[in-house]
Amino acid sequence: MKEKEYDYLVVGAGLFGSVFAHEMTKRSKKCLVIDKRNHLGGNVYCEEKEGINVHKYGAHIFHTNDKRIWDYVNQFASFNNYINSPLSLSKGKLYNLPFNMNTFYQLWGTQTPQEAKAIIDEQVAKYGTKSPKNLEEQALSLVGKDIYETFIKEYTEKQWGKKATELPAFIIKRLPVRYTYNNNYFNDRYQGIPIGGYNTIINGLLKGIETKTNVDFFKEREQLEGLADKIVYTGKIDEFFDYKHGQLEYRSLRFENELHAIENYQGNAVVNYNDSSFAFTRIIEHKHFEFGKQSKTIITKEYPEAWDPSKEAYYPINNDKNQGVYQEYKKESQKLSNVIFGGRLAEYRYYDMHQIIASSLTKVEEILGIEK
Structure with a gap:
């Protein structure tokens, strides 16, 4: 042979x-x-x-x-x-991610972990359920109404192309909440x-x-x-x-790049756009990943899309x-x-x-x- x-x-x-x-x-x-x-x-x-x-x-x-x-x-x-310290734009206001004391101050004006935790606990008790049947119920049971409606609902519905009430609860296994002023997205x-x-x-x-x-x-x-x-x-x-x-089945993404003849477009590498009035979920400004000083900048708008075999498969x-x-x-x-x-x-x-x-x-x- x-x-x-x-x-x-x-x-x-x-x-x-x-x-x-x-x-x-x-x-x-x-x-x-x-x-x-x-x-x-x-x-x-x-x-x-x-x-x-x-x-x-x-x-x-x-x-x-x-x-x-x-x-x-x-x-x-x-x-x-x-x-990685992304920002999140919701209803015209910028917030820090992940959910931390900066976010809670921007949302409610709270200054201590005890104040923030009390609001979340109260909302979880009011809007949550012991056996969540969909993503909306799961999120409300984890973080309450304000965080869900400000940061999760519309963003997630754009991401998956379905209403949050139609999405399975397991998509959100947990939602990390930090009671410190720490904008580092990863714990690694x-x-x-x-x-x-x-x-x-x-x-x-x-x-x-x-x-x-x-x-x-x-x-x-x-x-x-x-x-x-x-x-x-x-x-x-x-x-x-x-x-x-x-x-x-998968979800796909479409990327639209724009070259801007300015040094700095958004001041951060990643800004999430929560509102359904924006078809894209986030804008990436690439130069900030490497602290670039170029005279121009390139941004990418990220659009979630329904997948078919002609498109790239991103999320199972x-x-x-x-x-x-x-x-x-x-x-x-x-x-x-x-x-x-x-x-x-x-x-x-x-x-x-x-x-x-x-x-x-x-x-x-x-x-x-x-x-x-």
Whole structure:
């Protein structure tokens, strides 16, 4: 039997595939990485415009509590000290996020944790319920009426394209409330943006590895599958199995970029637009991720959209129906010894960047454990 040209064909050049290929190449395995887009990096890809690294597929802020993952990414890039402190615009007024003492002062004029907690507790008792049946009831039971109506209701309805009363309660498992004056969105110990953008990390991971862009795995499937002993697949799992158990559902996003001939548009990297009168959910001003001093600025308006196969799949709709369909595909995937499924689309779950990297490293370790 003729020996195949590669040990691994990696379908998808995002973080999962890039980390996997890097680790296997270090261990003398030959990898080919392909992607149907015209660039490497998946959704963390940055496009340089006017000297600004534009996060092409939405804001990506690296954060983790895992020192092993932090040390891992720091092999490929130096990180700045960016702290994510988004603002939220509601009914013409700006508030700090996440919900903290600054937010409560802006909302009610409260100055002590006791005052703020008393208002939230009173509203939860008045409007909440012990067994929330939908997202609205869940939110009211967690934070009360004012926070729900000011920050959650209209934003969430735009995000999911449905009324909050029609959305399942599990979408909001918890709503962190801080009784300190702390605008740092994440609690993680390590946080920042790679200096020079995320392409620095991807280029470091894939250095010396053969890559091909503008390659659609499904258009050349037979030929591509014949190239390698094993396939690492990071695309949509239902597409891999030709939708035999039905199509999984997602929410999509549309991004509109604007170049402004001013130094500073909004004074912050991320501003949420809660009101339904704005079709977009937030405006990202990219230069603030890297403390840019350029004379111009680029902003991106982020519009949630209904998904169809012609659009990018961003957020899995994890209701019972879709989870049932996914479990059928997962059973199919477990029957294939020569295909490794990994990443957001192949596992039908939302991952943060540090979780994707950890998942890929774990998969490599599992395989090496089997092969020893």
